[in-house]
Amino acid sequence: MNRSRREFLQKLTMSSMVLPIVSTYTPQWYGPLHTDVQGPVLRVALMGLGGYAQRVADAMKDCKRAKVTGLVSGTPAKLKEWGSKYNVPERNRYSYETFDDIKNNPDIDAVYVITPNALHHDNVIRAARAGKHVICEKPMAVSVQEGQEMVDACAAAGVQLLIGYRMRFEPNTLEIVNRRNAGEFGKINFFQGQCGFKIGDPNQWRLNKELAGGGALFDIGIYAINGTRYMVGEEPVWVTAQETKTDPTKFKEGVDETIQFQLGFASGAVASCLSTYNMNYLDRFYLNGDKGFAELWPSTGYGPIKGRTHQQPLNHPHIAHQTIQMDEMAAIILDGKKPVLPVDGTTGLQDLKIIEAIYRACATGARQELKLV
Structure with a gap:
């Protein structure tokens, strides 16, 4: 050992x-x-x-x-x-x-x-x-x-x-999921996910719609989308969204700079999230229930991830996320292991459905209904 x-x-x-x-x-x-x-x-x-x-x-x-x-x-x-x-x-x-x-x-x-x-x-x-x-x-x-x-x-x-959803294997994240499943936070009411940074080189592929598919939402906002699902513990049924663009030269047509989006769940829980390529120091998850809360800050960076609940800090030692991810994926592929949080193609496809709904909500100003399961 x-x-x-x-x-x-x-x-x-x-x-x-x-x-x-x-x-x-x-x-x-x-x-x-x-x-x-x-x-x-x-x-x-x-x-x-x-x-x-x-x-x-x-x-x-x-x-x-x-x-x-x-x-x-x-x-x-x-x-x-x-x-x-x-x-x-x-x-x-x-x-x-x-x-x-x-x-x-x-x-x-x-x-x-x-x-x-x-x-x-x-x-x-x-x-x-x-x-x-x-x-x-x-x-x-x-x-x-x-x-x-x-x-x-x-x-x-x-x-x-x-x-490659490495955060779905991260120990502090999984402790919150396990505590939520055990009822420690009570009924989940609210989640907040903030994901963003100021992107550099304007000529990089991440700002090229033909290669990236979009902008910040595809690259960094997807952490908030995916995180909302595993932190709340259910799938969203509707989404609303608003886009802000302050630099149309750097963020050309089809490349989003900043999007705020809100997700609703059948249980009545709601989520408020921010995805941006134009603000630093945004890497925080906050989960609120009627009996307690959990927070990760930073929540999705390469680590170390820091967390706490209403009762105590979370202090798992840092191991490179990709080390844990690849060992776990080996067990999934070779042993048929069932992970605590799924990382299969269906899970990835569900995130894409949410992303497309967010873009539609930005374009139309109307709430978009979701059916992921």
């Missing part, structure tokens, strides 16, 4: 001794902490060797159940550099032209698609047709239609499609 895990279990033991004094709730850790580290290893090819792919690759060095065994890039120099850095042999390095040959490579079980949003659709379908499981970064596509085609293609090929 490594040192960080041993320290975590020691803290968990101490917290379980204290909790009965302040609450009748006893934590149930059936999330990433119980991954079978002795099981088989998921062999993963990374597609799209940009900044986030490097973060994933570096985090996977500490994985017990997942390993980088393949690389896909349109830049030969990157394939050589990354191949050397991550010990990936030349036979497992592919260009986008040769990628389909991956179907004949027994060293690769899954492809992690980390390309610009608009490329996800074709990349995922090609990987599925090659008989490989697929992990796709969020957002899974730039439209509901594309997302559905991806889900259908993976089902037809008999492979799994998972979406």
Whole structure:
């Protein structure tokens, strides 16, 4: 057992001794902490060797159940550099032209698609047709239609499609979910999600509608959308939204700068969220119930995540989110493990339905009804 895990279990033991004094709730850790580290290893090819792919690759060095065994890039120099850095042999390095040959490579079980949003659709379908499981970064596509085609293609090929929702495995986040499920916060009334930062280079692909599909909502606002669903614990049934644009030169037509959106739930709970590319220091989730509250601040950054409830702070030690994510996804693919919070293609498709409804609400000024289940 490594040192960080041993320290975590020691803290968990101490917290379980204290909790009965302040609450009748006893934590149930059936999330990433119980991954079978002795099981088989998921062999993963990374597609799209940009900044986030490097973060994933570096985090996977500490994985017990997942390993980088393949690389896909349109830049030969990157394939050589990354191949050397991550010990990936030349036979497992592919260009986008040769990628389909991956179907004949027994060293690769899954492809992690980390390309610009608009490329996800074709990349995922090609990987599925090659008989490989697929992990796709969020957002899974730039439209509901594309997302559905991806889900259908993976089902037809008999492979799994998972979406890179790393926060759905994060320990502080899961503790709040477990406490909510145990009734500690009572009836949930309200959620607030604030996600944003000032984006830099105006020429980057994230500000190109053809590659990004939109603007801040696709990139950062999706955290609030997805977070609303797992924090409240039910699916929204309506949405309203308002868009603000102060710099139409930087944020061209179809690239949103700032959107405020509100979600309503059948239980009567409501959510108020902000997505922006023009404000810093916005990374906060707040959940309110009639018996208590929970807060994450920061809530979705690369960490460490900080949290508290009406009773006590949340103090899980920081482990790279992608390390936990990839070990957990290996257990899902190889062992059939059912995660606490789903990360499958259907979950990603539901987020796309909400995103499209938000854009419609901005365009029309009218409330949009949602039917996600």
